[in-house]
Amino acid sequence: MGSFTNDWKKCKNCPIRHRAFCSRCEPDEFAKLESLKYYRTYNAGQTVVWAGDKMNFVASVVTGTATLRETLIDGRTLMVGLLLPADFLGRPGRSISPYEVTANTDLVLCCFRRNAFEKMMEEMPHIGRRLLEMSLDELDAAREWMLILGRKSAREKIASLLVALAQRKKALHQIGPNDRLNFHLPLTRESVADYLGLTLETVCRQISALKRDRLIEIEGKRDIIVPDLTALIREAGDDVGSYPSI
Amino acid sequence: MGSFTNDWKKCKNCPIRHRAFCSRCEPDEFAKLESLKYYRTYNAGQTVVWAGDKMNFVASVVTGTATLRETLIDGRTLMVGLLLPADFLGRPGRSISPYEVTANTDLVLCCFRRNAFEKMMEEMPHIGRRLLEMSLDELDAAREWMLILGRKSAREKIASLLVALAQRKKALHQIGPNDRLNFHLPLTRESVADYLGLTLETVCRQISALKRDRLIEIEGKRDIIVPDLTALIREAGDDVGSYPSI
DNA sequence: CGCTACTTTGAAAAGCTTCAACCAGTGTGG
DNA sequence: CCACACTGGTTGAAGCTTTTCAAAGTAGCG
Structure with a gap:
């Protein structure tokens, strides 16, 4: 260099x-x-x-x-x-x-x-x-x-991770509450599994399920769009009020 | 006072x-x-x-x-x-x-x-x-x-908790390697469940199973005797070598 | 004695993993 | 250039683990 x-x-x-x-x-x-x-x-x-x-x-x-x-x-x-x-x-x-x-x-x-x-x-x-x-x-x-x-279901675990990544993107890029919220998933399905205490097949299935239920959209394999963050937070089992600036 | x-x-x-x-x-x-x-x-x-x-x-x-x-x-x-x-x-x-x-x-x-x-x-x-x-x-x-x-089975979780309590007792009371190792479980079954991310029924069943398999003995409801700590550590899914002074 | 809190056990159901097959994209050597 | 292997991803079916629902036992205490 x-x-x-x-x-x-x-x-x-x-x-x-x-x-x-x-x-x-x-x-x-x-x-x-x-x-x-x-x-x-x-x-x-x-x-x-x-x-x-x-x-x-x-x-x-x-x-x-x-x-x-x-x-x-x-x-x-x-x-x-x-x-x-x-x-x-x-x-x-x-x-x-x-x-x-x-x-x-x-x-x-x-x-x-x-x-x-x-x-x-x-x-x-x-x-x-x-x-x-x-x-x-x-x-x-x-x-x-x-x-x-210790306490969340597979679906809630996946939703929690996606919420965390979405929040980070929001914080770093000053995305307004009405902008389209999208981010890159920086982990393989296997790493996600490793992170959440699941198997990679379960991770796949739950991501597919969240997509089927219109809680997320997916471009390619790793780019996630969140049309309604509040809904996703609810899916994660968390209190929407506990997040800043929704 | x-x-x-x-x-x-x-x-x-x-x-x-x-x-x-x-x-x-x-x-x-x-x-x-x-x-x-x-x-x-x-x-x-x-x-x-x-x-x-x-x-x-x-x-x-x-x-x-x-x-x-x-x-x-x-x-x-x-x-x-x-x-x-x-x-x-x-x-x-x-x-x-x-x-x-x-x-x-x-x-x-x-x-x-x-x-x-x-x-x-x-x-x-x-x-x-x-x-x-x-x-x-x-x-x-x-x-x-x-x-x-994230990764242990119910049985391994229970065994892990019992090992941790046994280790603490050993450390505090200078128990020699050949002494009878016993301790009081300071938690209800429900608290154990809350600690390990299980239900209290699962906790009961796994404690009963460990007793049935002679890995522990129980006096009353809450006093545990560990006849062979090494065996219990193995049951917890841990490496025996990673514990001090076994 | 009859509460109450804690514990135990059983049976059915739900959830997750395991095993297996298969797809898509990428890079490599003949 | 194509066949092939390889990595990452997806989906299905069976099986096992844990939970859920239910019932009943035990110990301490007013």
């Missing part, structure tokens, strides 16, 4: 600057970060760490997405987390990763050696505070996901 | 001092904590906060246990967390509780007004750091629980 394509490697141009663990750092602190950070890139499908392996760095996702996956002895697996840009990977104070981390798309990580990061945390209280906030957000998200996994 | 029963109200005698958010505080910091803290007590079954309600304090569990519960519009519920002594309740920076918190047994909380706590966090970096550690532990636990909810 020519240097003119590397603008994002300066902290001040970094696309995740305002949401990552470093979002509250001051200019002089960014200088320190700049001197310690390094980038790693992975291709879609590559594994970042295996479950139980040592991981000597922590990182922010800069671009792309990664999945956290847990496995039982007999091979059954479940995705337990999805890392989006600005999300944090790794854990200060522990070197063994309890889950397998895989690049879901092409992935760029902004990395720090774990020891260096821990020392930085001591020096810059901003970092620890932001990291606490992010962890608590993830904890809330994990618990909401537990409710989906 | 006479003052002679209140020894635990001094931080230095507090039973959770070495594990709670304050575990790394210095003597002068404890003085500050002592001046701001106050206690609340709840009876078994009482609600501490309703989902969506404002909560103007944060707290440590001193004695007893509490449950975090999420609910769908039609009334289905799932326990998404179990707070044991030393665990933290509430969230700095947010006042609305996303879940219902209920006292599972008689419960004593060591409380701080949220504003006061947030100011304390600024002043004492120890607190934030310990809280981050605790949150990350909880996040790992939540993700492990997601695997149980």
